Amino acid sequence: MNRQDGRVIRSEAPESWWEAVWTDAPITTQWDDGAYTGPGRGRTPSCSNSMPTMVFSMLSALDVEAGHRVLEIGTGTGWNAALLCHRLGDMNVVTVEVDAHIAAEARARLMAADFHPKVIVGDGTRGYGKDAPYDRIIATCSVGSIPVRWVSQAKPGAVIVAPWGPVYGGEAVARLTVTEAGTLTGRFVGSSAFMRLREQRRNLPPTSDFLDENTWPAGGVESRTTLSPDDVGEWIHMFAIGVQVPDMFCRVSDVREDSYRLWLFDRGRTSWASADYVRGEASFRVVQSGRRELWHELETAWRWWYQQGQPDFDRFGLTVDDRGHVVWVDVPANPVPRWAPGARVRNH
Missing domain, CATH: 3.40.50.150 (Vaccinia Virus protein VP39)
Incomplete structure (x- = not known):
């Protein structure tokens, strides 16, 4: 193994190569659609085993x-x-x-x-x-x-x-x-x-299309929430939220040992929100801007999932017909609710 860049080259270390091949883990075989060929990691993995x-x-x-x-x-x-x-x-x-x-x-x-x-x-x-x-x-x-x-x-x-x-x-x-x-x-x-x-590929707009992070809170409306940003970040949480609010996406910044900032944006570039996680706190600062209240849309989506008994992936299903892609829980007759872009959801 080349310990400087993490690569395992078969001709140089055949035993390590075979060990890596038979490990139950994905192996990245291409970065950045082949544009990155140097040592170590590129920016984005684009092919793997x-x-x-x-x-x-x-x-x-x-x-x-x-x-x-x-x-x-x-x-x-x-x-x-x-x-x-x-x-x-x-x-x-x-x-x-x-x-x-x-x-x-x-x-x-x-x-x-x-x-x-x-x-x-x-x-x-x-x-x-x-x-x-x-x-x-x-x-x-x-x-x-x-x-x-x-x-x-x-x-x-x-x-x-x-x-x-x-x-x-x-x-x-x-x-x-x-x-x-x-x-x-x-x-x-x-x-x-x-x-x-x-x-x-998602091709999401950059944060700079919404605001200059250096001027945050950038005139946004501030509030507090008792729902921790750290309690909505599991893979199943993101799935349940994303199905209900299909045009919203998130990013994370200012990551420290005990805190970070969760950002929410809509693909229509109309609104943004931020929620600041600080370990040990009972409530968390929220800032929202634009015609939508994205944090409250997220809260509503997460609470719907919680009220359904916190279903895991195996309780969800998908139907594709003339209605489009409809995700449901337990049976097709129980579709997951979807928030239309622009809906103002209040859950203060």
Whole structure:
């Protein structure tokens, strides 16, 4: 292992390399869409080999049977495609990768292991219609919207397994069944944290579009809250909040050992809020500005989740139909409420 930059190079340290490969942890294999090639870490990971337990749990949810044809979105290193080939045969596996360099490397690895799936370089949202329809579709990247092409390329009764999450954060693997009417419905089967499908990256506006942090509180309206910012930051909290307030996103700044500032913004660039966490305090300073009261929207969303019995991911489900993407709790007839942009939610 190169201890200065954290890399493990097979030719230099084969034992450490194999140890890293077999560890149950994700391994980043590309940074910044390949723009960063130096030692250590780049800014944003853009390709990885997922942790084995996640790979196997998603393949279990996919529940393939002999003769099934599978479309994989996100070839990555090629490992998942190799597992599918081993189970179903090369002729039944199509894998799509947006990055030509990653696709070429994966194809070479697969060939070296004597696997020969169809490796397509292209936009994952478009799937691959030439070999449709498919019995199963699996995404190894996260989405915020199930692409319509995936649905049109799936057989009735087909299963789509994909990590799904709102803009705010929080994410889980959805196992969805395609109905005869071309809609999708199913439950979430466990939390996840995948890189976003490149064509659906969030591209959120910078803080400077809302205010100059150096002038904070920048004329915002101040109040106090007893809901700690530290009690709304778990992955399931972020999921429940993000589903209800779909255009809100958050950032954190001024991180110290016992305090930090949580920022809330809307994608429409109309409003912002901040909440200051200080360890040991019973109430926390909130500042809000704009036509929306984003902290109060967050509080309302979090309290709804709490009143529902603090459901974990396995109680949530997703239906995709002419209403769009509808998240529900326990049964499809119990949809999660959504706050329309611009709604003023008071929960003082």
